[in-house]
Amino acid sequence: DAGVTQSPTHLIKTRGQQVTLRCSPKSGHDTVSWYQQALGQGPQFIFQYYEEEERQRGNFPDRFSGHQFPNYSSELNVNALLLGDSALYLCASSKTGDSYEQYFGPGTRLTVT
Amino acid sequence: AQSVTQPDIHITVSEGASLELRCNYSYGATPYLFWYVQSPGQGLQLLLKYFSGDTLVQGIKGFEAEFKRSQSSFNLRKPSVHWSDAAEYFCAVGARGTSYGKLTFGQGTILTVHP
Numbered sequence: 001d002a003g004v005t006q007s008p009t010h011l012i013k014t015r016g017q018q019v020t021l022r023c024s025p026k027s028g029h030d031t032v033s034w035y036q037q038a039l040g041q042g043p044q045f046i047f048q049y050y051e052e053e054e055r056q057r058g059n060f061p062d063r064f065s066g067h068q069f070p071n072y073s074s075e076l077n078v079n080a081l082l083l084g085d086s087a088l089y090l091c092a093s094s095k096t097g098d099s100y101e102q103y104f105g106p107g108t109r110l111t112v113t
Numbered sequence: 114a115q116s117v118t119q120p121d122i123h124i125t126v127s128e129g130a131s132l133e134l135r136c137n138y139s140y141g142a143t144p145y146l147f148w149y150v151q152s153p154g155q156g157l158q159l160l161l162k163y164f165s166g167d168t169l170v171q172g173i174k175g176f177e178a179e180f181k182r183s184q185s186s187f188n189l190r191k192p193s194v195h196w197s198d199a200a201e202y203f204c205a206v207g208a209r210g211t212s213y214g215k216l217t218f219g220q221g222t223i224l225t226v227h228p
Contacts, residue, residue, distance in 0.1 A: 040220075040221075041221070042117075042205075048214065058215070099213045100145050100162070100214050102159075102216070103159075
């Protein structure tokens, strides 16, 4: 049983560009949450997707958007990249009714130059 | 809104020594409490969690944590540390009710283990 997978592993982008990160949840999970982990910091909640809709959102600007597909996989999109967006982006999946049993993927390391 | 404080940024212990990592939270009621571990370049692995009941919870890899409501703390302990325990440890809280699993993390404690 594959756990949570994320792609790509690493990514380098230039300021002002747009980026898309992908996440496949653990088998049987239908909810995907995204977190941003800046260097030396704990993860910060970006948003959560359930039933293909954004269910809740943290304190992140509208430049951060997402999508969930019918197979429960998810994308995180960031527009107009800033240097401060450089971070490890973590995806976590869970099942409805068991929201706090979250499994994290290995993350995507985004570097903005 | 809830918050988490991990007062120790970096802790160094000798292999075989005991370990205690501190975590204090701020929340209006009793939250859900978690400890995660992150090895370099890896995602987060859940060590243990507290939802209700016995305030001393056992986790994987020989770790345990004790919830103390009066001190708003959830400290992580291990009686004898192994070199493989070197990693970064995060305490996290989740709100009860309809927060749907949103976690608030502390800044983390880096554990170094000396042979």
